[in-house]
Amino acid sequence: MLVCGAFGGPVAAKLSTAGSNFEDAGSPSVAARDLIESRSGVSPDAAVVVLLRANADVRSPTVRARVEKLRRTIAADEAVGRVYDFYSTHNPTFVSKDGRSTYLAVAFKPLSDTEVEDAAKRIQKQVKDEPGVLVGGAAIAGSQVGDQVGKDLGRAEGFAFPILLLLLFVVFRGFAAALLPLLGGVVAILATFLGLRVVNSFTPLSVFALNLTTGLGLGLAIDYNLFIVSRFREELARGLSTRQALARTLATAGRTAAFSGFIVATAMASLLVYPQPFLYSMGTGGIFVALFSVFSALVVLPAVLSLLGPRVNALSPARFRRSVEDSATLSEHGFWYRLSHAVMRRPIVFAVTSAAVMIALGVPFLGIKFTGVDASVLPTSASARQVDDALKSEFPPNRTSPVYIAVEAPPSAGPEMRDYARQLRSLDGAATVQPPQPSGEDLWQVDVIPREAPLAPESKRLVRDIRDVSVPYPVHVGGETASFVDQGESLSSHLPLGIGILVATTLILLFMLTGSLILPLKSLVMNLLTLSATFGLLVFVFQDGRLESVLRYTSQGALEETQPILLAAIFFALSTDYGVFLLTRIKEARDAGASNSDAVAVGLERTGRLVTSAALVFCIAVGAFSTSKIIFIKELGLGMAIAVILDATIVRGVLVPSLMRLLGEWNWWAPRPLRRVYERYGLREAPEHPAPPAPQP
Numbered sequence: 001m002l003v004c005g006a007f008g009g010p011v012a013a014k015l016s017t018a019g020s021n022f023e024d025a026g027s028p029s030v031a032a033r034d035l036i037e038s039r040s041g042v043s044p045d046a047a048v049v050v051l052l053r054a055n056a057d058v059r060s061p062t063v064r065a066r067v068e069k070l071r072r073t074i075a076a077d078e079a080v081g082r083v084y085d086f087y088s089t090h091n092p093t094f095v096s097k098d099g100r101s102t103y104l105a106v107a108f109k110p111l112s113d114t115e116v117e118d119a120a121k122r123i124q125k126q127v128k129d130e131p132g133v134l135v136g137g138a139a140i141a142g143s144q145v146g147d148q149v150g151k152d153l154g155r156a157e158g159f160a161f162p163i164l165l166l167l168l169f170v171v172f173r174g175f176a177a178a179l180l181p182l183l184g185g186v187v188a189i190l191a192t193f194l195g196l197r198v199v200n201s202f203t204p205l206s207v208f209a210l211n212l213t214t215g216l217g218l219g220l221a222i223d224y225n226l227f228i229v230s231r232f233r234e235e236l237a238r239g240l241s242t243r244q245a246l247a248r249t250l251a252t253a254g255r256t257a258a259f260s261g262f263i264v265a266t267a268m269a270s271l272l273v274y275p276q277p278f279l280y281s282m283g284t285g286g287i288f289v290a291l292f293s294v295f296s297a298l299v300v301l302p303a304v305l306s307l308l309g310p311r312v313n314a315l316s317p318a319r320f321r322r323s324v325e326d327s328a329t330l331s332e333h334g335f336w337y338r339l340s341h342a343v344m345r346r347p348i349v350f351a352v353t354s355a356a357v358m359i360a361l362g363v364p365f366l367g368i369k370f371t372g373v374d375a376s377v378l379p380t381s382a383s384a385r386q387v388d389d390a391l392k393s394e395f396p397p398n399r400t401s402p403v404y405i406a407v408e409a410p411p412s413a414g415p416e417m418r419d420y421a422r423q424l425r426s427l428d429g430a431a432t433v434q435p436p437q438p439s440g441e442d443l444w445q446v447d448v449i450p451r452e453a454p455l456a457p458e459s460k461r462l463v464r465d466i467r468d469v470s471v472p473y474p475v476h477v478g479g480e481t482a483s484f485v486d487q488g489e490s491l492s493s494h495l496p497l498g499i500g501i502l503v504a505t506t507l508i509l510l511f512m513l514t515g516s517l518i519l520p521l522k523s524l525v526m527n528l529l530t531l532s533a534t535f536g537l538l539v540f541v542f543q544d545g546r547l548e549s550v551l552r553y554t555s556q557g558a559l560e561e562t563q564p565i566l567l568a569a570i571f572f573a574l575s576t577d578y579g580v581f582l583l584t585r586i587k588e589a590r591d592a593g594a595s596n597s598d599a600v601a602v603g604l605e606r607t608g609r610l611v612t613s614a615a616l617v618f619c620i621a622v623g624a625f626s627t628s629k630i631i632f633i634k635e636l637g638l639g640m641a642i643a644v645i646l647d648a649t650i651v652r653g654v655l656v657p658s659l660m661r662l663l664g665e666w667n668w669w670a671p672r673p674l675r676r677v678y679e680r681y682g683l684r685e686a687p688e689h690p691a692p693p694a695p696q697p
Contacts, residue, residue, distance in 0.1 A: 001190055008193030014200055015207035016113055017146025021278040022373055022562065027486035028467075032406045032478030037110040039440025042081035044404045044478065046105035047139040048120050050074065051387045053132040058086065058095050058102045067102060070133070073126055074106055079119035081109040093396040101390070105400055106137070113204065117143050124383075136387025137400075138480075141375040144382045146207045148630055153210060156624035156637075163620050164218070171613040176314040177229055180304060181617075184221035184296040188289055189214060191296075195288040196281075206278045209285035211625055211633055215640070216570070217289040219618035220264065220577070224257040224297035226614050227581055229312065232305055242309035246302055252588075254298055260580040261294030263509050267573035270501035271566070274494050276487070279562055286573070336608030336653075340601040343654055344661035351658040354650050355529065361646075362532030364539040371455050371558035372484045379629040380554075392453070398431070401454045401480040402447040403463055409473040410442050417444050420471050424448055427469075429462030454480040488561060498565065502572045510576065514583055515678035517670040522659055526651050527575050531568055534643040538563070542635055551638075553631050560632035563639065571643040578615070578647060582607045582656070596667065600660045608652070615648035 023030055036044045050070060054063040064087055071083050084105040086094035094102050106123065108116055120139035127133050161182075168178035192213045196205055231253035235245035268290060271283025305312060343350045375388035391400060405424075409417065417436035424446065425433045432449040439445035448466065450459040459481045466477050503524060510520035538559060541547055545555030586603030594602060618640075625637025660667055670678065 001187055004187075004190035004194040008190055008195075008197050011193045011197040011200065012150055012207065012210055014197060015146075015209065015281075016204045016277065017117065017142045017149075017207050021142075021206040021208070021281075022276055022487060023483060024275040024486060024490035026275060027483070027490055028476060029478040029482040029486045032404065032476035032482070035406045035408075035443065035476055036404070036439055036445060036478070039443040040445075041109060041440070043107050043110065044406075044445065045107065045138065045480075046084070046400050047108050047116055047137055048074075048106035048123055048135065049137040049140075049387055049391070049400055050104040050106065050123070050127060051101065051134045051136065051390055052103065052130075053101045053134070055100055055132065058099055063102070066130075067104065070104060070127060070130065074104065074123055077119060077122055077126075079108050079111055079115060079122075080106060082107045093399045096390075096394040098394070101394060103387075103391070103395070103400075108139075134383045134387050134390075136375060136384035136391075138374070141378060141382075141384035141388070144378055144384050145373075145630060148378065148382070149207055149211065149628070149633065152625070152628040152630065152633065153214060156627060157214065159627060160218075160620055160624040164222075164617060167617055167620060168222070171226065171617065172229065174313050176308065177312050180229060180301060181218075181222040181225035183304070184225045184293065184301055185218040187296040187300055188221050188292040189217040191292040192217060192285060192288040195292075196285060199284055204277060205284060206281035208278055208633070209281040211628075211636070212282050212570070213285040213289050215618075215622035215625060215637070216286060217293060218621040219574070219614075220261070220290060220293035221296055222617045222621070223577060223614045224261070224293055225301055226610055226617075227253045227257060228297055228301055229305070230610055232312065236310060236312075242306060246305055249305075250298065250302060252584075254302075256580055256584045257297050258294050259509070259513060260577045261290045261297075263505060263576045263580065264290040264573040266505045266509070267502055267569055267576065270498045270505070270569050270572075273497045273501065274565070275490060276562065279565065282566055283569070286570070290573070334605045334608075337601045337605035339608075339653060340604045340657040341597070343657045344597055344600070347658040347661040350654050351662060354654040354658070358529040358533045358646070358650065362529070362536040364544070365532050365536040367543075368535065368539050368564075369543060369558035370488065370561040371556050372480075372487065373560060373632065374455070374480070376554075376556060377560075377631045398450050398452075398454060398459075402434075402449050403459075403466060403477060403479040403481050405446040405448065405466065406439070406476040406478065407436075407444040407446065407471065407473050408442060408476075409444050411438060413444065413473065416472065417446070420469070421446055423469050424466065427462060427465045429458045429465065450481060455484050460485050484561075491561065491565060495565070498569070502569065506572060506576055510579070510583070511670070511674070511678065512682050513580060514587055514668070515670060515675065515682050516668045517674060518663060518667055519583060522663075522667075523576070523579055526647075526655055527572055529655075530575065530643055530646050530651055531571055533646055534567065534571070534639055535564060537642050538635060538639050541638070542631070551626060551634060552629075553634055556631065559635060563632060563635055566636065567639045567643065570640055571647075574618070574640075574644060575647050575651075578611050578652065582611065582652065586660075590668075596664055597661060600657050604652070604657060611652055612648050615644045618644055 033044060052067060056063050067085055067087060071085055074080055075083050086102050108119055116139050120143060124135040124140060127135060165178065168181060169175055172178040196209060199205060228249055232245055232249045235248045240248060265287045268283050268286030271279045274280055375384040378385040407417065421433050421436055424430055429450050430448050431451040434447040436444045436446045450462050452458040463477060463482045463485045506524050507520045510523055511517060542555060543558055548555060582603055585606040586599050589602040590599035622637050623641040626634050628634045628637065
C-alpha cells in the first residue's frame with residue numbers, strides 16, 4: 001500500500017482531460033485535422049476562445065486597443081499559431097448582437113494533447129485579470145472538466161465514506177468486521193492507481209477512469225469481503241478452528257470470489273475493443289480494480305482474519321452477535337427463504353408481472369437520443385460554460401465550430417474549388433460557406449457554417465451530405481460535428497465485438513460454474529431486461545429533463561453517446577458477479593441433495609441478505625457520483641445504482657425463483673458433449689460442511 005500510494009497517488013495529475021478522449025484516432029475527421037495541421041502549421045480548431053464583454057461599442061478605438069493588446073499577449077505564446085478577431089478579419093460575426101462584446105479565437109500549432117492543455121492554461125493565466133474577460137474553448141473546457149472531476153471525486157468520497165462506515169457496521173454487525181472491506185477497497189484502489197500510471201506511460205489514459213476505479217473498487221472489495229467474512233463466521237459458528245474455518249472459507253467463498261473477479265475483469269475487457277480513450281481507459285481501470293480486489297480478498301483479508309479469529313466479531317453489540325450466530329445456522333426460516341417459496345407457489349404470476357414491470361420501465365429507451373461532450377456538460381460557474389453559452393445566445397451561431405473540409409488539390413484548382421463551394425451552399429443544412437482558401441502545399445480548406453447547433457441531427461446530416469458531394473480530388477471532412485458523426489460510426493462498428501465479449505463471458509463462464517446451458521441463457525435475458533429498464537429510466541430523467549432541481553443539472557435533451565456501452569459492460573460485470581454467489585449457493589444445496597425448489601430457497605436465504613447489502617453498499621459508493629457537477633458522470637453514477645437496485649430486488653427476489661421453479665430440472669440441462677466438458681474442466685465446490693474433528697484427549 002505504501003509503494004502503491006507513493007507511486008500511484010499522483011496519477012490524477014498525469015491522466016488526460018483532452019477532448020480527444022472521445023475520438024477515434026483513425027476516424028476521417030481526425031485525418032482532416034491532422035492534414036490541415038501538417039500542411040499549414042496551424043490547427044483548424046479554435047482551442048481557446050477569449051470573450052471580452054467591453055460594455056462599450058466594439059467598433060470604438062478604446063475597445064479596439066483592448067482587443068489588440070489581448071491579441072499581442074496571446075500571440076506571444078510560442079504554442080499559438082494564429083489569433084482571429086474582428087479587427088484582423090473584419091468579420092462581423094465576431095461582434096455580439098448588441099455590439100458591446102467580442103471574442104478572439106486562438107488556434108494552436110500542431111501540438112500533443114498535453115501541450116495544448118498546458119498552452120491553454122498559460123493563456124488563461126495571462127489574461128484572466130483583464131476586466132470583462134472570460135476564457136473558454138475546447139481546450140479550457142477539457143481542463144475544467146478534469147478539474148471538476150477531481151473535485152467531485154473528493155466530494156463523493158467525503159459524502160460516501162461516513163455513510164458507508166455506518167452501513168457496513170449494520171451489515172457486518174460489528175466495527176471490527178466493518179473496517180475490513182474499507183481496508184480491501186483502499187488496497188485495490190491504490191494498486192489500480194499504480195497500474196493506471198504504468199499503462200499511462202505507454203498510452204494516454206482518460207482522467208475519467210478514476211471515477212470508475214474508486215466506485216467499482218469500493219463496491220467489489222465490499223462484495224468479496226462481505227461474502228468471505230460471512231462464510232468465515234458461518235464456519236466458526238459450526239465449531240471449526242480459525243485455521244480450519246479459513247481454509248473452508250477460501251475453498252468455497254474465496255474460490256467463488258476469484259471466479260467472480262475474473263468474470264468482472266473479462267467483462268470490463270470488452271471496453272478495450274473501442275478506440276476511444278474514454279472507453280478503453282474505463283476498461284483498463286475496471287480490469288485492474290477487479291483483479292486487485294480479488295488479490296485483496298484472497299491475500300490481505302485472510303491474513304487479517306487469521307490474526308483476528310473469533311475476534312472478527314469484536315466491538316459487536318450482543319444483539320448483533322446473536323444475529324450473526326442465527327444467520328450462520330438458520331437456512332430454512334429466514335425472510336428470503338419464505339419469500340422464494342411464496343414466489344415459487346405462483347411462478348407464472350410473478351414471472352409475468354415482474355417481466356412486464358421491467359419492460360414498461362424500458363419503454364422510454366426506444367426514444368433515446370445521443371449527444372457528445374462539450375462545454376455544456378460543465379456547471380454554469382465554469383468560464384468555458386459561460387463562454388459557450390454567450391457564443392450560442394449573443395453571437396451569430398456556430399462560427400467557432402464550423403465543418404471544415406480539407407481538399408487535396410493543387411494551387412491551380414481555384415475554379416474547381418469555387419464550383420465546389422457553390423455546391424456546398426446549396427445543401428439544406430449549410431448557413432454559410434466561406435470562400436476556399438489555400439492551406440499549405442497542395443491543400444485547400446473550405447469552412448461550412450451549419451444552420452443548427454454542432455451536435456444537432458440536422459448538422460449531422462449536413463456532414464453526411466458534404467461527404468456525398470462529388471469532387472475530383474480527395475476530400476477530408478472535420479470539425480466538431482464531423483467528429484461526433486465519426487464517433488457514432490466508430491462505436492457502432494466496434495459494438496458487435498464488444499457485445500460478443502460480454503455475451504461470451506456470461507455464457508461460457510457461468511456454464512463452467514453451473515454445468516448448465518439454461519442458467520447462463522436465462523441470466524443473459526435478465527441482464528438485457530435490467531439494462532433496458534435502466535436506460536429507460538435514464539432517458540426519463542436526463543433526456544426528458546425531469547428531477548433537474550433535485551439532481552441539480554440542466555438537461556441536454558439527450559444522453560452522452562458512450563454511456564450505454566459503458567453501463568452495459570459495468571452492469572454485465574456486476575450482475576454476473578452477484579449471480580455467481582447466488583448460483584454457487586443454489587448449486588451447493590442441490591449437490592447436497594436438496595430438491596430444485598429447496599435449493600433455490602436455501603441459496604436465496606444464504607445470499608439474499610448479502611447480495612442486498614452488497615448492492616446497497618455499492619449504490620452508496622457509486623451513487624455518490626450523482627452529486628457530480630459533470631452531467632455524464634452524474635448519469636453514470638445514477639445509472640449504475642439503478643441497474644444494481646433492479647438486479648438485487650426484482651431480478652434476484654422475483655424473476656430468479658419464479659423462473660427456476662417454472663423450469664424445474666431443466667435449469668441444469670446441458671447437451672452431453674458440453675456436460676463432458678464441464679465434468680472435466682468445470683468449477684466445483686468441496687463437500688459442504690465437513691464435521692469438525694473430534695477433540696483430542
